[in-house]
Amino acid sequence: MPTPLPVPIEFELPEGWRAAPPDEVGAPGAAFIALHPQPDHGFTANITIDGEYRPGGATLSEIAHESVERLRQAATSVVVTGRREIGSADAPGFTQTLAVSADIGGVGRHLVQSQVYLSLLDVADPRERAVIRLVLTATASQYPAIVNDFQDFVRTVRPDTSPAT
Template sequence: MPTTLPVPIEFELPEGWHAAPPDEAGAPGAAFVALHPHPDAGFTANITIDGEFRPDAAALPEIAQESVERLRQTAMSVEITGRREIGSAEAPGLTQTLAVSAVVGGLLRDLVQSQVYLSMLDVADPRKRSVIRLVLTATASQHPTVLDDFRDFVRTVRPDTDTGAGAAS
């Protein structure tokens, strides 16, 4: 069953990408999944969104490392190939890139994950912090061709200030 984001967000999908039910896309813990229209060697590049309320004081690098450790429990290998903080003090973020070898669909695949972590404070109570995670997963060979789409997507992500709207646009 898909999860719900702790804060509503809006975003625009890159041209050609389409939404898919998280359970059917093999990402039951995600709140949203988008699939690339052209699979590479049987693997479909995807963008997932998840997030959680973080009442602790964990910094974004610590939260990103938690994701690496969770991925290491299911993948053959995970290597951090890049990590940097982005944004500002008011809207901090972090990006990390991972090289992942994992069995997917019965085949060992070399994948690349580009992850973006966005820290969002509750407007009504700034002591409440949520972290939204945006993840692009693609084959190592397709990653360079879909990375610009992911960057364009990330630039459109913003809090949904219309209280009657859903989590995605």
């Protein structure tokens, strides 16, 4: 069962990408996962979405650093290849790119992760800050061909302000 996001969002998937049940594809902590239609040497590139309430003063950069440290516990190596703030004061964001070496299903993989962190206020209680994390994971060889899909996807993410049904 997907893990619900702290605030509702809406987005558009890139052409050809398909949603998959997080539990069935080994991502039980994700709220949403999408799979690329073309695996690369047995690895399927994916976009995952998760999030949590993050009250307090942790910056998006600090939250991103926490993600790197968690990933380091599961991977053979993790190298941060880029980090920068994005967005505006009203809609802050942070992005980082990671080179990851990991053993996945008994196969050594060289992966690239693009992580985007978005800070959103809860529309029901604007004092509550939620951080949504969007992650593209792809093989190092496939990454250059699909990173634009991820960037296009990120541009479509926005709070879902439609009335609850």
